Each structure stands twice: as C-alpha cells, then as structure tokens.
Amino acid sequence: MKLPCCVPCLRLVLGLVVMGATLGFSGGGGAWAAKGGEPLAERIRVSSFSSILTEIAQRVGEGVVVVSGHVPPGVDPHEFEPNPGVLRTVASADLVLLSAKHMEGYVGKLKESAGGKARVVEVGGQLPSLWMRDGTQTMGRDAFEDPHWWHSVPNVQRAVKVVREQFVALQPQSAGFFLENSNRYLSELEDLQRWVRGRVAELPRNQRKLVTSHDALQYFAKEYGFSVYAVEGLTPSEQPSSRKVAALLDVIRAQRVKAVFAQDTVNPKVLREMTSETGAVLGGRLWVDGLGTGDAATYAGMIRSNVNAIVEALK
Numbered sequence: 001m002k003l004p005c006c007v008p009c010l011r012l013v014l015g016l017v018v019m020g021a022t023l024g025f026s027g028g029g030g031a032w033a034a035k036g037g038e039p040l041a042e043r044i045r046v047s048s049f050s051s052i053l054t055e056i057a058q059r060v061g062e063g064v065v066v067v068s069g070h071v072p073p074g075v076d077p078h079e080f081e082p083n084p085g086v087l088r089t090v091a092s093a094d095l096v097l098l099s100a101k102h103m104e105g106y107v108g109k110l111k112e113s114a115g116g117k118a119r120v121v122e123v124g125g126q127l128p129s130l131w132m133r134d135g136t137q138t139m140g141r142d143a144f145e146d147p148h149w150w151h152s153v154p155n156v157q158r159a160v161k162v163v164r165e166q167f168v169a170l171q172p173q174s175a176g177f178f179l180e181n182s183n184r185y186l187s188e189l190e191d192l193q194r195w196v197r198g199r200v201a202e203l204p205r206n207q208r209k210l211v212t213s214h215d216a217l218q219y220f221a222k223e224y225g226f227s228v229y230a231v232e233g234l235t236p237s238e239q240p241s242s243r244k245v246a247a248l249l250d251v252i253r254a255q256r257v258k259a260v261f262a263q264d265t266v267n268p269k270v271l272r273e274m275t276s277e278t279g280a281v282l283g284g285r286l287w288v289d290g291l292g293t294g295d296a297a298t299y300a301g302m303i304r305s306n307v308n309a310i311v312e313a314l315k
C-alpha cells in the first residue's frame, strides 16, 4: 500500500531513485565472537527493508550477522518493490526486518518467499502509532497509520530491543554479545536524545512550528513538542488546491512561522509563493524517509542534520 504523502518526501532525498537496488552490508568483525574468540555456530542472515533497521541490525549483530539492506538511502521506501533478486535473498534469510505500519505493501510476497523458514518481523508494529491527518481531521486508522516512527529517538531505542530479542531467539549462545552491542548503541542513542532535547530547547515553545509538505514528522513533533502544519498534494501530478495553499499561508502569517521545510524540490513554485507572500524562508533539507548521505548517513547523523536545520531556520 502506498501512502499518498510520501511521493514528495522522497524527491527530497536527492531525487535518487534506484528501484530494486540491493546493497549488501557485512556485519564486519569476522565469524568470531569478540569475547573469548569462540567461533560462532553460523552467521545470522538478515534481510532489512528499512535503512534505519539495517543500521540497527548491523550495530546489534556486529560480527555475528550479515545484513542485506534492500532499501538503501536514496531509495523511496514507499515506492520500493522487491525484484526477483531481492526475493531470492529473502528466501535464504533467517530474519526479515520490516518497518511496518503499512510501509511495505509487499509483505505478503515476502512471507511467501520466506516460505515459513525466516522470521518475518514487523518491527514498527511493536511501537506506538500516530495517524496521518488531513487538515485538522484525523484520518481513519488503517490506511493512514503514520509509518515514519524513527523520527522519535525513543522509538528507535525500542526497535533496538525488538531486533535484539530476535537475534537472541535465533542464536541464544550469542545473547551476551548481542546485549553488549545493543547496550553500547542504546547509550549512544541516549546521548543523542539528550542532545536533541538540548538543541530543541534553544527554540521557545511558540516557535516550534513545522510547516512541511506532508506529515512525515509527526513522531518528531510529538516527542519534541512541535506542531506540524502539512499541506498534502505538493507533487507535480497533484497540485495543492488554492484553498489549501491559502490556509497554509494563513497559518504561516498568524503563527509567525519563520521557515517552511520542503520535502519536494520538484515543485518550487508553490513553495516560492509560500515564502514570498509571507516572508518565511525555505529551511534546510530534511531527511524524512530514512537515512541520508554524507553526514546524515548514520541514524544519529540524520537526526542531528534534521534538528540543526529545523532549529537554525526557526530561531
């Protein structure tokens, strides 16, 4: 199932669409456990359909797992469809990690390919949910469950524990190793959460207003005390109605919003109109659909890049 919101947010991610690409990542460290140098029975083969979960699996399972990240940075997770090569990798996997919350409309195909052999784990399904909004109306639960759960650091900490449990179930003899890896990662995430809270605290509460083209930052907004004002339909094929644009302009003026954040670099006309008519500026790039590139190529880097862009623009 494809969510309409997410066509725009993808274009932000450098416009790189490498459909069907599969990048292999090795957990590194060899097939020997770090502690004591005991050889491990066999590496756990993981197929990940989220760049965030790929990082989590690599960090928690470092040295013990081999992770195939099928949706690398630059690939739209909403538009992604597994090709036969990806399905073959899934068929030989021990564990399949999914973002869930309706992100992967092809989950049935994956389960079929896994043939009951691999564990297919819908990680996002074990995390709290928010729902997409249309204007001020909360939409129905199922189709509009907001899939962008990783924009709240505590959600990623929860996801780390979900992945660790799966690794332990698959290879109980390495439980201590997974615990050590995940504790190190969780403590880095704790530092990150503290950093985000400190950085956001530089913005007075009444300046924490995110005007974006869609609701991809609801989890971020809820966790860090922002309000989101989203206009849907900012795509070349689907122009926003003049009523929607007018309503957004009213919000920007009335709330004295200093910047708007584009997730669609393809349609600058409407954004230019929004900024030129209100005096708001176009804020920096936000990575909304997964990991980015350069400094944003890690989860912590992506969050820091987004938070810095938001705080700098709204100050």
Ligand SMILES: [Zn+2]
Pocket: 005, 006, 009, 010, 078, 148, 216, 288, 289
């Ligand atoms: Zn999205």
